[in-house]
Amino acid sequence: MKNLLLPALLALLAPAATAFAQHAPAAVLPDTLHNHEVRGTVREARTGQPLPGTTVLVKGTNTGTSTDQNGYYTLLVPNAPQATLVFSSIGFATVERSVQQARVLNVSLVPDTKQLNETVVTGRGVRGVARAVTGSVSTLAGRVAGVNVDKKSKRGAYEMHDSNQPTGAPYPAQAEAGAGDTYAKVKENAFFTVKNAPLSTFALDVDNASYSNVRRFLNEGQLPPRDAVRVEEMLNYFRYDYAAPPTASPDPVRISTELAVCPWNTAHQLARIGIQAKKVETTQLPPANLVFLVDVSGSMAGPDRLPLVQAGLKLLVKQLRPQDRVALVVYAGAAGLVLPPTPGSQPQVILEAIDRLQAGGSTAGGAGLRLAYSTARQSFNKAGNNRVILASDGDFNVGESSEQALEQLIVDQRESGIFLTVLGCGRGNLRDSRMETLADKGNGNYAYLDNLDEAGRVLVAQFGGTLFTVANDVKLQVEFNPVRVANYRLVGYENRLLEAEDFNNDRKDAGELGAGHTVTALYEIVPVGSPQPLVDQLKYQAEKASPAVVLAQSAGEVLTVKLRYKEPQGNSSKLLTQALTGAPAAIASASPDFRFSAAVAQFGMLLRQSEQRGTATWAATEQLANNARGTDADGYRAELVRLVRLAEGLSGSSGSIGKR
Template sequence: MRQAPLSTFAIDVDPASYSNVRRFLTQNRQLPPPEAVRLEELVNYFHYDYPQPLRPDEPAALQAEVARCPWNPAHQLVLVGVQGREVAHTELPPANLVFLLDVSGSMSDADKLPLLKASLRELLPRLRPQDYVSIVVYAGAAGLVLPPTPGSRPREIMAALENLEAGGSTAGGEGLRLAYQVARQQARPGYNTRIILATDGDFNVGESSDAAMEELITEERQSGVFLSVLGFGEGNLQDSKMELLADKGNGNYAYIDNLNEARRVLVQQFGGTLFTLAKDVKVQVEFNPAEVQQYRLLGYENRLLAAEDFNDDTKDAGELGAGQQVTALYEIVPANVRPRVDPLKYQAGPADYGIVSPASAELLTVKLRYQEPQGSASHLLTLPVRNSSTAIEQASDNFRLAVAVAEFGLLLRQSEHRGQASYRAALGRAQSVRGRDADGSRREFVELVQRAAELSSEAAQALPNEEWRR
């Protein structure tokens, strides 16, 4: 712990993995592949009751809570929450939105281009007269099918959508270049300029490698144009590629598996999806070695940063949209828990740290660093967190919900750290959460846990027979 007291990561508000897991469990009626389960994206799919920032000049507020770990009672769990400032729809800056739509042959299925059209129809009523929409399409070649059009002319936007048909190969790189060109030409001071790429991610003409696409987007983001990605369909879904594009484009990635999810992403979370409050947002947690022997961040594997990256304002990180939240969970081995290793021969063990500092009542300190959307110098927020031995049953609704979702994810990932985790325990914790379930997401989550438990039981029952046949 004394050698690695800092944990640093870029925030992640992409909910795509949860939608993909839901598709496997409900539509495909099978457990998802473990690698498709990204814990942080499952946890961040849900809304938590975090307080708003107190200071008007700060875009975010920090929240933290500590309780005992239910799947390993000797350990503790720490919830770290970030709440982006809520901004009324009428107060959001004007939008310059360029929709880059994949109309290649792979998009012909009902859950691809037809669902994409239906999804964008849900967005049109949210557009204001000061918002502008352009549409660029790509298949064998790229083209502009709708020049910048104000939101007060929804019929023209709708007509351009209705005329789209799928066919041809996929010139993804050419489409991206044209979309950035259109976005830059329409960009105005004070506008939120963003490209929304909607695709199954199957790039096979032009720049198709991850490295080439990353280089293109990294160059273009310097112009202040953000890139968000909406994934559609299954079969050839290029999940990792779409996540990469959104990460490098200073945007977010959502997977649209049904029309309800489209409404959630494009209507209910309009501000968070399309308007950036802060960019290059990083979290760093410093653990007190007098209280913490070991720690483990749940998820965020592809968002980890070096400790020195936290203060490096040139290091790219995640973006926080209006009203968006970020939740992270740490599993901690307390300093008084006997380690599962031999005693150290050449340095003091956890019980021999020597003089305890006056800050030893603190378990850890959370730090958040962010930049303004068009700025370059970063700002810092900090939150010291005291130790606690609260049982998870007495923790807040926020904590119990996040832990239930994380436990569900550990089981789906078949994690070696799942300990005593069970679907029954996750189900009970989710059902114990009170308060409004405005979008029905908690009710749906309960159904998914029940479905995963059934599928896991079926798989376990089938295994002995399979082994016997061999």
């Protein structure tokens, strides 16, 4: 009986079911009828390495994304038979792939040197190549430039700005005062003779703005100006696996050393000095008293300026704890308080204040700094981290505009215990040297935001290191053993050099170390007895070694590193020392961190067209860096390898040095 009734019942219900399906509102239909998710990995065909920052667009639409540090992407694609994805990256031939019903679409891109050679830089940006895209997806790993998240999609579809729209003033071939980006002149360190100058002294530098700025130039299809390349900031952009201070140690820093054959001059040696600051979990950091000081002048109107700063600050707000407090000060023609000190337990109030910012007017930078410091003092926390975070392109054109006046203002304020972090942004009007100086004088650090991924790295991933200082006025002094070393050269740190007597002078300002920071310094050494001596043997100098030198020789000491630092609230410095001993290792046998740091330094010298670059080539630099990538969890070392290839292509078109 049941077998007879069921078919009859289904026959009666069928028309009603059909009518319901025809007239049901679209909202009840599964979203997968309209879109489906496509994911995959983009790699370089030649090496199989992931390609971060590759643009992935649905052809004929503004929907797109970009690959993360591992070359991975995910995108909602319309369910249309003709749907096609377009994959493009600077220096590679563009590839189109039909989607159809594919859920996984992996792609390999082939290098296209001709594309790089035909790059033209104009006032509208880079033409003739697929522009590198900046920005980020929710994971902070992708790079989508000036994007607006499609509110209708929860999986990361993006509306992208037209790459032919104006993006700022053209990059100047040489930075000149008042025209385009400006950089301080860097006179590269020369070799010193140990017998005449046995001591090398400098202040530590944890800034890394130069690397992200160099990346910006290369991703836009242009070699950076020579003075935009500061080798020490490129070195210190990366994190190295140096030994951390023991848990029971009262010292917040630890020294490590290593010696190997110099890769760009095998007759020389390369000494690596690594400094590791203690790591502090975010939950263990002291309360933060932060004042966001945001430049909202007319020069900040571009999508790579104020909108990028706003997005970065929003990421920081999400890291705040109830015990943290944030205020917001802005300046244009005048300075104003947008948000009084507000606890981290009210993130929505802070986010809404950031959203209300708009650019326009001139730049009263001095007034803004005064108001920001005054606001910070009102909520000063003796046991906390008191800091002003300045975000600007560095153009101060109203009020106290001279560097000397601004420096003095910040020096006066830092004595109160309020430090300064500087976030640079923008192109064509970047006052790089001014912003670096302000950060140095304010006992803080300077970072350049070329995309939202970098903002996340500085303000989220390195929250403690960027904003919490564990050691003040950190100075290094290296003494070389004349029995082992004839000549030496410090690679980078040209604007951090100190006199020998400054090392023991506790009134001399130096660099600051944040929680978890690593600092790397490299010395190129000419060993005694080198077949290529830089200076002939002196005729009138005593040849008999002192007892101390004889003892050092017997111990195999090459050099001794001395480090001085102050506690964050201290006035007297403490001294740490460590000797570097032993014979140099072959470069292939050196640690991955040593080899990678050497590759970064070599890359910087090639970009600067350094007279000290020796036999360095782009190919050798790429190989050295690629073989020392290690685990590379965040993908930044792979990115450097990609940038070396970009630079090689660009230098080939300009007739520069460093060719294969």
